[in-house]
Amino acid sequence: MSTVTPSADTSADEATANLSTNHSRTRKQETISFNGSADEFFKIWIVNIALTILTLGIYSAWAKVRTNRYFYGNTELAGSSFEYLATPMDILKGRFVAVIIFAAYTAISELWPVAGLVLYLPIMLVIPWLIIRSLQFRAHNTAYRNIRFSYHGEYSNAAGVYIGAAILTLITAGLAYPYFIYKQYQLLAKRRFGETSFQLNVEVKAFFVIYAISSAILFGVIAISTFAAFQLNVIENIEAFAQYSLAVVLFFMILFMAIGAYIQSRTTNLVWNNLTLGQHEFSSTLQARTLAQIYITNLAAIILTCGLATPWAAIRTARYRLEQTKVMVAGDLDQFTAQAADASKPFGEEIGEAFGLDFGV
Amino acid sequence: MKPEPTHTIDARYYDGQHSSAAPLRIIFQQNGELHCTTETLEFTVDIRSVRVSQRIGNTPRFIYLDNNAKIETHCNDELDSFLQIYKNDGRISLVHRIENSLKYAGVAVVIAAVFVWGSVQYGIPAVATTIAAALPIEASAKLGEGTLAVLDKSVFKPSELSEQRKQQLTDLFNGVTSQTENPQQYQLLFRRSPRLGANAFALPSGSVIITDALVKLAKTDEELLGVLAHEVGHVVHKHSLRSVIADSGVVLLITMVTGDVSSISSLAAAIPTLLIDASYSRTFETESDLYARSYLKSQGVNISHFTAMLERLQAHHTQGSHDEDTQSQLSSYFSSHPITKDRIQRLAEY
16 A cells, blocks of 8 residues: 655645744644545556556556556645656666565575575665665655655664564564564654654653553453353364354454554554654544454455455545544645755665565554 | 647646745647746746656646746646647557556456466466475475374374284385385374374375274275375375465465555455465365376276275265264365365276
């Protein structure tokens, strides 16, 4: 799913001259609107698939660009839309390098199995670099009102998350996972719109609360349903259990999606509500129940239509998520300025993108 | 034909330095120029000298000006007809025309459906077979690691067959495996399982497990020979490995086609994967049946022994008996097997 990077700005019409006085003024709320339509996107989506098949996969770079442009272009804030700037060539180039690296790695570990093992360490060290490149690519190729976003996180920041916090999560048997997620969002927030930086002021405690509640719900439901199943003698009889296996799979799918929707809505709200861009704030009002309903009905529709409902699902998910996001504009917001080095491309950013290190925020 | 001389559209102008959006009025000129006016600016650009973003659905278009400035407009149709005349941009809008047509969407659905069907039916199994053949035996063995230990703890009990009987069956089994490339890979194990009833399993490592109930169910050793050869066939053809590779192939295909790795589509992929997996395992059973058939033939054993055993197994699993040892609670041997009638017919045909 293409999720658009946050940005803040508002209509020029009510621009006031005295910027300095608007610090504690009332904020004007601007809702992000999403104008994509399912039938329009269906045709784009299916043509993308057919052309990708007919060109033996090469068109997939064009498909990706067209899909992103469709979602970005339909995301509108204060009368202006977002723009995805990457070209299919950027994406092809990155994939080309990625394939070569992967082939080299496979060949090396095939010829010298020991080297394959030794290479794990450099690979672990390279991952933060790739993540930074990927974040740079995403930010750099997003523009709003002809001002590009950019990413200013560094290797050490990403290493702290994907090596430091990741190892901590491993040795605490997952208990530090909310901390890992928290660090991930901190890393993600190191963005700029033009020359203005985003600031994320969120406490790690809030992440632990979200995950504590969701684990409690998850284990509670599993305990109750297992108990109920034993009471009904469903599990006593293995053959009967086998008959219910599809129902069991469906039950867990729905359970996991509901929990996933809970975590996602709470985390997204938490992050947006504590994010600022200059003097402007954001608000996100995703509801776990609505999001869960969307995900579950999406899944049902996709299965029942053999996948043909995928574009419809993508559109309605994007619409709900984007339209629950608002920008609390402080006074006049036509004052963002472009970065001087805006046009220069960060080195190797396409490679990060090709490795598919995508984040949905 | 020249276009209407003064066609006017509304747009927004961004200078590239600031985020302010200036309302802009564009007048299409007969000479291919755009006459643009904002509150403070007035300029003219030749449409042939600037880049215009491609049309995608009804998303707004961007006109990229020389000085890094940009124009954004929602008036797609007006812009397109102007471009048509002055920029002769037929090639660029081709994809949009395809995307905008219901007919082509139908063609695209057919292409995608044929591709998915072909991949699932032929492509993925062929690739899985090639990869599995290239991988060393250790790769197969790794898959089944620990499986036996789990089964021993959960459903298996030690066999109660006499040592003499076990030796007879092991000799039969060694006869089958002596025809394979790696006879030392194979091992016959005896277990008793009230739950599984008369059953036989092959682990990817080459261990074949046979239950006491199955041994008792067979009227002759020739009947057991067919079952043993069938299980060895699973190992020879690396069915476990192929099934794992094919499953990942299906998941890859689905993510490739739906074009995103989001949680929705991977969950949606789970059910088709289950169904396709069941169809692959039926194919594997047929392959193993044929392996058993050709082995029996090479030994001069009539195929009717094997088909008789299959029929008896089916009867055993559909009715179940009250003998604790042969009672079947889980007809796993049959769950993934083709209908016995079809199997027997196929065995007779080849």
